[in-house]
Structures are given as C-alpha cells and as structure tokens.
Amino acid sequence: MDALSVPAVEDVAWLRLDEPSAVGGARRTVEQLATQLGAAEVRAAEIGIAVTEIASNVQRHGGGGTLLVRAVRDVDTAVVEVVAVDSGPGIVDLGAAMRDRSSTAGSLGIGMGAIARMAQWVEIATTERGTVLVAGFDLQRGRPQAAVARSVDAAGITRALAGDVCGDAYATRSHGRGFSLMVADGSGHGPLAAAASTAAVRTFLDPDRGAEPATEVLGRVHGALSGTRGAAVAVAEVDPEAETVRFAGIGNIAGAVPSAGGKRSMVSLGGVAGFRNPTIRTFEYAYPPGAVVVLHSDGVRARWSAADVRGLVGRAPILLAATLLRDAGIRHDDACVLVGRAAPAEGAPS
Numbered sequence: 001m002d003a004l005s006v007p008a009v010e011d012v013a014w015l016r017l018d019e020p021s022a023v024g025g026a027r028r029t030v031e032q033l034a035t036q037l038g039a040a041e042v043r044a045a046e047i048g049i050a051v052t053e054i055a056s057n058v059q060r061h062g063g064g065g066t067l068l069v070r071a072v073r074d075v076d077t078a079v080v081e082v083v084a085v086d087s088g089p090g091i092v093d094l095g096a097a098m099r100d101r102s103s104t105a106g107s108l109g110i111g112m113g114a115i116a117r118m119a120q121w122v123e124i125a126t127t128e129r130g131t132v133l134v135a136g137f138d139l140q141r142g143r144p145q146a147a148v149a150r151s152v153d154a155a156g157i158t159r160a161l162a163g164d165v166c167g168d169a170y171a172t173r174s175h176g177r178g179f180s181l182m183v184a185d186g187s188g189h190g191p192l193a194a195a196a197s198t199a200a201v202r203t204f205l206d207p208d209r210g211a212e213p214a215t216e217v218l219g220r221v222h223g224a225l226s227g228t229r230g231a232a233v234a235v236a237e238v239d240p241e242a243e244t245v246r247f248a249g250i251g252n253i254a255g256a257v258p259s260a261g262g263k264r265s266m267v268s269l270g271g272v273a274g275f276r277n278p279t280i281r282t283f284e285y286a287y288p289p290g291a292v293v294v295l296h297s298d299g300v301r302a303r304w305s306a307a308d309v310r311g312l313v314g315r316a317p318i319l320l321a322a323t324l325l326r327d328a329g330i331r332h333d334d335a336c337v338l339v340g341r342a343a344p345a346e347g348a349p350s
Contacts, residue, residue, distance in 0.1 A: 007074040009081075011158050011166075017055050017086075018064040026055040026067050030080055030137075033069060037078040039139040047080055047137045050118045053111075054084050054133060062086025062131060068157065068322075072136065079120060080137045083157065083318065085326050087130040125312060125319045132322045151240075152179035154340035155318035157325055159299070161334050167193025168297045168336035171201040175211035180204075181236045181340045182217070183253050185297040187229040187272060189334060196228040196274065204235070213237065214248040215282045218273070222250070225274025233273040236266070236293050240342035245287045250278045252298040258313050259291035263306040290314060292341040294324070299335030301328040317341065 012033055015026050027048040034044040051067075058065040065086030072079040116122045119135045126132075151174045160166035167186035172179065184200035186193030203224040204217060214237040221233050232251025239246070247255050249268025257264045264285055271278025287293070292313050296302075304324060312320040317339035329335045 007072050009073075009156065010071045012069045012071055014159060015055075015067045015069065016064075017059040017062075017067055017084075020059060023052055023055045023059055026069075027052045029069050030082065033071060034080050034137070034139065037071060037080065037139055039080075043139060043141055046118055046141065050115045050135070050137065051082055053115055054082065054135065058084050058086045058088075058131075062088035065130075068159075078139060080139075082133075082135050082137075083322050084133040084135075085130070085322055087326065090126040090128050090131055091124070123316045123319055125315065125323060127311075130326065132319050132326070134316065134318050134322070151175075151343055152238075152340055153317060153343040154179070154181065154338065155316065155321055156183075156336065156338035157318065157321045158336045159325060159329065159334070161189050161332065164189055164334075165191050165194045166334050166336070167197055168299065168334045169194070169197035169201050170295070170336055170338040171204045172338070172340055173205060177211055178237070178239045178241070178342065179340060180214070180217065180238065181293060181295055181338050182221075183234055183295040183297060183336055183338050184221075184273075185232040185251065185253060185299070185334070185336065187231060192229050193231075193334070196225055196231040199224050199228055200231055200233050200273070213282065214246045215280050218248045218250065218280050222273045222278065222280070228274050230272040230274035232268075232297070234268050234295055236295060236340075238287055238293055238340065238342070240287065243287050243289070245285045245293055246282045247285060248280055248282045250280065254294075254296050254298070254300070254302040256294045256302075257285055257287060257291050258294060258306050258309055259288050260313070261288065263304075265302070292317065292320065292339055294320070294337065294339050296324065296337040297333075297335060299330050299333040300324055300337055301330065304328045 031048040068083040070081040120138045123134045154172040156170035184197040186196035214235040234249030234253035237246040247266040255266030321337040
C-alpha cells in the first residue's frame with residue numbers, strides 16, 4: 001500500500017449555526033461544492049435539502065453549533081462530507097430520530113432516516129455533552145461505494161484561528177508493516193505557518209519513499225523545513241501485527257493510544273523542526289487490538305481522558321476527532337486532530 005490508498009480531504013469551510021439565517025448559508029455552501037465536484041443540479045439540490053435539515057436541527061435544538069463542509073476525494077470519486085457538531089443535550093431517542101418523517105419541531109420534517117438514504121454514509125455520536133453527526137454524499141445518488149483495500153482507517157480534522165489560514169496539517173500513509181500518521185503545526189499562524197506544515201506533509205507523503213522508521217521520516221521532514229518558519233511535527237509508525245506504535249515528535253504535538261484499557265500518552269521532545277538540530281528519538285508503545293492512535297496539535301488540550309472518548313474508540317475515527325476538537329479545542333489557536341486505527345479485516349464490522 002502507498003499514500004494514495006488514503007482519501008484526500010479538504011476542509012472547505014467551518015460555518016457557525018447560531019442564527020436561523022446560517023442554515024441557508026450552509027445549504028448554499030454545500031450545493032456550490034457539490035456542483036464544483038461534478039454533481040448534477042438535481043443531486044446538488046438534494047444534498048442541499050439534507051444538509052438544511054441537519055443544520056436546522058443543530059441551530060434550533062442543539063443550542064447552536066458548527067458545520068464543517070469537506071471535499072473527500074478517493075481514487076476516481078469525490079464525496080461531499082459534512083461534520084455537524086453541537087454541545088446541546090444530545091438526542092434522547094436516536095432510534096426514533098432515525099425513523100422516516102420523524103424530525104424535531106420546526107425543521108423540514110424529512111427525518112434522519114431519509115437523510116441516511118440520501119447519503120452514502122451517516123455516523124452519529126450523541127451524549128449529554130452534545131452530538132456529532134457525519135454524513136457523506138456521493139455525487140450520483142445510489143451509486144455503490146467502491147471498495148478500496150486499505151490497511152488504515154483514519155480521519156483528521158483542522159480548524160483555523162478565526163479568519164485565517166490554518167497552520168496545522170496532517171497526513172496518513174499505508175505501508176507494508178501497517179500505517180503511519182503525521183501532524184504538523186507550523187510556527188505562528190497564517191500563510192507562512194501553513195507553508196511550513198504543507199512542506200512537512202509533502203515530504204511525509206513522498207511517493208518515492210517506502211516504509212521508513214519514524215525517526216528517519218522525521219529527520220527528512222526536519223531537513224525539508226529548513227528555510228521555512230519551522231513546525232512542531234510528530235510521526236507515529238503503527239505496526240498492528242506486532243501490536244506496537246513507534247512515536248517520534250519534535251515540539252508540542254501530543255500523541256496518545258486510547259483503548260478499552262485506558263489512555264496511554266506518548267512523549268514528544270522539545271524543539272522546532274527546520275531549526276538547529278533537535279533531538280529525534282523514537283519511543284515505543286503498546287498498540288493493543290481495538291486501539292486507536294490519536295495525534296493533535298497544541299490547539300487541543302492534552303488533558304483529555306479515556307472517559308472523554310468512551311464508546312468512540314471502535315467507531316468511525318472522524319467521530320472521535322470531531323468530539324475531541326469540540327470538547328478540548330482551544331479557540332485562540334489553530335487546531336488539528338488525527339485519529340487512525342488498523343482497518344478491520346474484510347467482512348469484519350467497522
């Protein structure tokens with residue numbers, strides 16, 4: 001497997017859903033993106049209707065929240081993905097909410113069940129701390145999702161400091177032994193920080209490189225960032241068969257391995273990639289069956305616990321990533337969360 005076996009994701013827009021007028025803006029944004037990606041007018045409008053229902057529920061009944069609009073490209077396909085996040089009271093009866101024509105008062109009334117049929121996938125995590133909903137819409141409704149063999153099931157999410165370009169970035173690649181994850185936090189904020197983190201991603205995903213130890217990858221990234229602002233960077237090399245994670249980090253990138261047994265934090269050393277000669281060292285940790293690996297920038301507080309993500313470790317990684325960003329994210333900084341796990345065997349439940 002190579003880096004191209006992992007979908008490319010672009011976080012197009014974060015939209016606040018604090019006012020009724022914001023719902024219409026969300027619909028227009030997703031319809032425009034769907035059209036740009038190649039959806040016919042009718043399909044773009046259908047996606048807009050589904051997202052209007054999602055956004056209305058967040059705005060009216062989730063106490064307000066946010067909607068992230070993303071473009072997900074995989075081999076020769078593209079998908080419009082939305083991540084809706086709120087801190088409301090949660091959905092008391094999710095089963096009832098998923099039944100057709102069941103909808104909260106004042107929204108469109110098409111129901112989450114109908115939204116699930118319009119979408120290629122829908123994932124929902126809801127507790128008393130709020131709800132995270134992720135829905136992916138293919139450009140041609142009803143087209144079966146292509147099966148692509150992967151060794152990694154991973155998802156990342158970024159959020160820029162208000163009104164700026166995000167200086168944080170992430171990347172994932174598969175290799176013969178398993179998979180590797182990387183998060184980079186460009187020094188400072190804005191375009192120059194983004195240029196540094198983009199250079200780190202480009203080096204990490206070098207198609208001419210095969211499987212390499214985390215320290216070697218980090219060393220190459222350090223060299224590539226010379227002449228940029230520099231960045232905090234961490235690489236996690238995951239070997240599911242050996243049940244180990246080899247982790248190497250420079251600067252304030254946090255790493256952790258949450259599992260049924262709790263949360264194990266990983267050590268990142270001080271310094272800035274691209275400046276002077278930082279110490280690059282690998283630390284090895286257990287990666288038990290069913291665990292995930294989480295990397296995040298210092299725009300997310302590191303003091304979250306296994307209890308904060310209980311019930312999410314075995315589910316879609318984007319749910320855990322979005323939940324951490326909601327509950328532990330820092331508003332006055334760029335933020336990035338990347339979650340990865342070994343892909344389930346073919347035919348096994350995800």
